[in-house]
Amino acid sequence: MKQRNALYIYAKNDEASQKIRKELGTAIDAQGLQVVGSPEEASIIVSVGSDGSFLQAVRKTGFRQDVLYAGISTSGILAMYCDFLLEELHFPDMTDAIIQDRVEVRKYPIIEVSINEEPKFYCLNEFSIRSNIMKTIAMDVKIDGTLFETFRGDGLVVSTPTGSSAYNKSLHGAVVDPQLPCFQVTEVASMNNNEFRSLGSPFILSGNRSLRLELHEDWNDYPTMSTDNEALSIQHVNSIDIRLSEHVVKTVKLKDNSYWEKVKRSFL
Structure with missing residues (x-):
């Protein structure tokens, strides 16, 4: 049973x-x-490590x-999901806010994915699909059930707003404000010539849209896929099938540490 102001600490098993x-x-x-021994008892779940943790x-807590x-960084540097530093073990700002019901909450959009x-x-960051053999992967890209394009290339990455600053950014996708309910589709090494043609640039879909990827039967029916x-x-x-979920991930928000301050700290 979940207890008020009870924390579960998640850490790697080393x-x-x-x-x-x-x-x-x-x-x-x-x-x-x-501090409680299982996430089911907790009202706050704290990770220790990095954004990956x-x-x-x-x-792992569903x-x-x-x-x-809440995320606590062990690297000495605040990260995209880690608002607290391990060196500040007492972190009075967070504990006082929790006890006094003065917690500021940041809500991060997530996407939901269904395969077959x-x-x-x-997914909190992104879903990606790539060819697992030494050839391109082909798939029809449908938006709200209507064919948009036939993609051929190495793969596609579908990212959330917060995930837009991760793998998506390395593919020259846009960095998106997490207050926008949307998700982004970015190509990985697409083929664009007289025979094959796709948009060739990332595109952003409203949270009301649905995305469907239908793979062609070309010996690539066991693709490499990852979630976060x-x-x-x-x-x-x-x-x-991919769409923006009605669910969100709620995190403890520190003042003066907005998403764009995190982006600036990470990249500028």
Whole structure:
């Protein structure tokens, strides 16, 4: 049963991470909050490590809608999802805000993905699909059920607004404000010539739109796919349906640490 002001600490299962987890738990107890042993009991889930650890914490706890997530960086540098530094073990700003009900909450959009019309799963950063053999992958790209283009190339990346500053940015996609309910589609090495033609640039879809990818039967029905920082192993992929989810990931927000301040800190 979830308890008010109860924190669950997620950390990797190596010796160094577990040591930090134990020390952090002691510091949290000293601030008047309760550390619990399972995420089901928690109202706040804290990840320790990097943005990758935060993504894993959200995924492994099921994108919970009834909790707040918080990321603590162990690198000494604030990251996109990590608003707190490990060196500030007492982090009085966060604990005082929680106890006094003065928490500011940032809501991050997520996308939901269904492969072969099977049950959906969620992505906080992005979903990507690429060829797994030494040839291009071909798929029909449909928006709201209508054919938009036939893509041929190395693959596609579908990113959320917060994920737009990750893999998507390395492909020259736009960095998108997370207050915009939308998602972005970016090509990976598309073929554009007299025989094959796609848009050739990233495009952004409203949160009301649906995206469907239908793979051609060309011996590439076991593509390489990933969701956030985890690989998917699914054979015989025929179709992929993607849309913006009604769910969000709620995180503890620090003042003077907006998304655009994070972008500036990371890239400028």
